[in-house]
Amino acid sequence: MRTNSITRYIKDHWNGELTLRRSFFLNGVLLYLLLVILTLAVDSIVTVSNQSVIAAYMILFLMAMIWSLVGIARAAIKVLLAANVGLLRKAGALIAIIVVARSAVALVSDLRNLL
Numbered sequence: 001m002r003t004n005s006i007t008r009y010i011k012d013h014w015n016g017e018l019t020l021r022r023s024f025f026l027n028g029v030l031l032y033l034l035l036v037i038l039t040l041a042v043d044s045i046v047t048v049s050n051q052s053v054i055a056a057y058m059i060l061f062l063m064a065m066i067w068s069l070v071g072i073a074r075a076a077i078k079v080l081l082a083a084n085v086g087l088l089r090k091a092g093a094l095i096a097i098i099v100v101a102r103s104a105v106a107l108v109s110d111l112r113n114l115l
Helices: 003-014 020-045 051-081 087-114
Strands: none
Touching (some): 020 051, 020 087, 051 087
16 A cells, blocks of 8 residues: 555545445454554563553554544444435444444543553
8 A cells, every 4th residue: 555545544534434334344343453452462562661662552542543433433424414325324323423432431431540
C-alpha cells in the first residue's frame, strides 16, 4: 500500500465513509485483537522502569481506539440516516452504536483507573 492510500484509508474510516461491516470488523474487532497482542508483547519486553515506552504505547493505544470507535460510530450513523437501507442493516447499525458506546465507557473507566 502506498502512503497516499494508507492516509486515504485512515481518513475514510475516520469520516465514516467505509462500510459499517469493514469499519466494525476490520477497524474495530481486528484492530482491537492486534492491540491486545501488541500489549502482551510490550508487557513481556518492556520493564516497568521504562516509563517513556509505556507512555508512548498507551498514547498509541488510545489514539487507535479513538480512531476506531469514531469511524465505526460515523459509519453506523450514516446507515441509520440512509433512506434506502433495510431494517436488518439498521438494526446492525444500532447494535454497532451500542458496542461503540459500551467500549468508550470501558476505555474512559480504564483511563480513570490508571490516573
